[in-house]
Amino acid sequence: MCPIEDPRSAIDTFLNRLSPGRLLVAVSGGSDSLGLLTLLHEALAAAPRPGVTLCAATIDHGLRAGAAEEAEQVGSFCRQRDIPHRIARWQGEKPTTGLAASAREARYRLLADLAEDFGTRRIVTAHTLDDQRETIAMRASRTETGDQAPGLSGMAALTLYDCRIFILRPWLACRRQDIRDELTRRDIPWVDDPSNQDLRSERVRTRRTLGVDHGYEAALKTIKAAAEGRRQLSDAAAALLDSRARMIDRTVAVLAPDIADAAPAPLAHAISALIMVLGGRRHLPGREQMDKVMALVTGPYKDRHPDRTTAGRCLIVRSAGGLFIARECRGLPSLRLEPGDTAIWDGRFRITSHSDEPVLVHAGRNADDAAEYRKAETEDLLPPFMRRHADAVAPRFSLLAQPQASRQPDLLSLACKPELGGYDRFLSGFDLELANALAALFGRDGFSRPPV
Numbered sequence: 001m002c003p004i005e006d007p008r009s010a011i012d013t014f015l016n017r018l019s020p021g022r023l024l025v026a027v028s029g030g031s032d033s034l035g036l037l038t039l040l041h042e043a044l045a046a047a048p049r050p051g052v053t054l055c056a057a058t059i060d061h062g063l064r065a066g067a068a069e070e071a072e073q074v075g076s077f078c079r080q081r082d083i084p085h086r087i088a089r090w091q092g093e094k095p096t097t098g099l100a101a102s103a104r105e106a107r108y109r110l111l112a113d114l115a116e117d118f119g120t121r122r123i124v125t126a127h128t129l130d131d132q133r134e135t136i137a138m139r140a141s142r143t144e145t146g147d148q149a150p151g152l153s154g155m156a157a158l159t160l161y162d163c164r165i166f167i168l169r170p171w172l173a174c175r176r177q178d179i180r181d182e183l184t185r186r187d188i189p190w191v192d193d194p195s196n197q198d199l200r201s202e203r204v205r206t207r208r209t210l211g212v213d214h215g216y217e218a219a220l221k222t223i224k225a226a227a228e229g230r231r232q233l234s235d236a237a238a239a240l241l242d243s244r245a246r247m248i249d250r251t252v253a254v255l256a257p258d259i260a261d262a263a264p265a266p267l268a269h270a271i272s273a274l275i276m277v278l279g280g281r282r283h284l285p286g287r288e289q290m291d292k293v294m295a296l297v298t299g300p301y302k303d304r305h306p307d308r309t310t311a312g313r314c315l316i317v318r319s320a321g322g323l324f325i326a327r328e329c330r331g332l333p334s335l336r337l338e339p340g341d342t343a344i345w346d347g348r349f350r351i352t353s354h355s356d357e358p359v360l361v362h363a364g365r366n367a368d369d370a371a372e373y374r375k376a377e378t379e380d381l382l383p384p385f386m387r388r389h390a391d392a393v394a395p396r397f398s399l400l401a402q403p404q405a406s407r408q409p410d411l412l413s414l415a416c417k418p419e420l421g422g423y424d425r426f427l428s429g430f431d432l433e434l435a436n437a438l439a440a441l442f443g444r445d446g447f448s449r450p451p452v
Ligand SMILES: Nc1ncnc2c1ncn2[C@@H]1O[C@H](COP(=O)(O)OP(=O)(O)OP(=O)(O)O)[C@@H](O)[C@H]1O
Pocket: 025, 026, 027, 028, 032, 033, 057, 058, 059, 060, 061, 104, 107, 124, 125, 126, 127, 131
C-alpha cells in the first residue's frame, strides 16, 4: 500500500526541494488552499529557506454573491501574516455552456498574470488526493475524450502553463480531512463554496459516489502506478518521434514505412500527439478515432492504392513512403491582424504581423509559392493524394497575408511559430520528453525543467 502523506510533512519535503525565489499561493478561501497558505507560512517561519518567500492571490469569478467579500477575507488573512496578496476579477461575458471549463481557463490565466506581476514563475495550488481521485474517476467514465490509460494517472505534481508559469501541487498524496483537521486545531475558519453542493456538477456527483472514508491508500497506489506508466509511455513515444519521424515544412509529419513494427502503445501515443498538434487542437483525438487510425497504420498495406483516413482535423495517408499526417484541407479560417498583432491561426501557428496596415491571413497560394511547391512535388515528398491538399498541408507555401489596400498577397510580413496544442497550454510534467521531441520536430525551442 502507498502511505497517505501528512500535510505538514508534505510541505516540509516540498520546501526542502525548492530553489530560492517567490512562490505564489493560489488561495480560494476554501479549506485546502487556506490550509496550504497557513502551513507554508508556518513552516517558513519555523525554518526559513534562504530566498524562499510567499505571496498569494485570489480569483473572484464574479459568479455568485459573496465571492468578492470572501476574496477580501483572504486578503485580511494575508495582511495579518504580512503576506502580499492580490485579487483579480474575471471580467466580461460569461458563457452559458461550459462555464466550469471557461472559469478554470480564466482562473489560470489570471493567476499566471498575477504571478508575473509578483515577479515569479511558480504558482502553488492545494489540489489534494480527494481532487485527484475525483479527476481520475471522471476521466475514467469519459471514454470519448481520448484520455485512455494515460489520463488515469491524474494531475501531475508539476504542470507548465502557457509556456511561462509552473504550477506546483505538493498535496496530491494528502487527504482533505487531514488538512481540515490542521485548520480546526488552529481555530481557522474556511469558506464552503455552495457550488460544492450543486449536484448539477459532475465533480460534486463523483465526490458523493466516492465517499470520504476509505479507498485512499488503494487509490494512491493505483495513481502512482498509472503515473509511472504514463511517464514511460510518453518517453517511449518521444523516442519513436526522435528516431522515426521527420517533418516536411513543419506541416506534414512523416513516419518511417516500418513504423508499424513499433510497440503499439507508444506508437499510438506518438501518433495521437502528432494529430493533436498538426490538427491545431488542444486535446488528443478520442479513442474511437485512434482505433481507426491504428487499424490503418498496422493493417495490411495495399500497394498502389494508399489507404487514408481522417482524425482530429488531420488527414492520415499510408503510402510506400511512410505514414503521412497533415491538417485536412477544410474549414481553414481567415484571420484579420492589426499592425503588430499576434494571434493564433487555426490553432497551429502563432502569427505576428510586421505589416504596417491590417492584413488578412488565409490559406491560398501565390506564384512564387506555387513554384516552390512544385519543387517539393517534383521531389516527390508527398503522396499524390496529399498534394491536392496543398493549401492546408504546406502553409509555408500557402499562408498569405493580404494587406487590405492591396490585391497582392505578401508572405514576408508574417512571422510564424508553430503551436504545440495542449503541450503549449497545459504541459504535464509526465510529458516533458514528448513535448521536447515535438518541439524539435517542429523547429521550436524546447521546454526546460523548472527551477523547483
Ligand atoms: N478562486 C480561486 N482563487 C485562487 N485559487 C484558486 C481558486 N479556485 C481554486 N484555486 C486553486 O486551485 C486549487 C484547486 O481548486 P479546485 O479543486 O476548485 O479547482 P479545480 O477546477 O477542481 O482544479 P483545476 O483548476 O486544476 O481544474 C485550489 O486548491 C486553489 O489552490
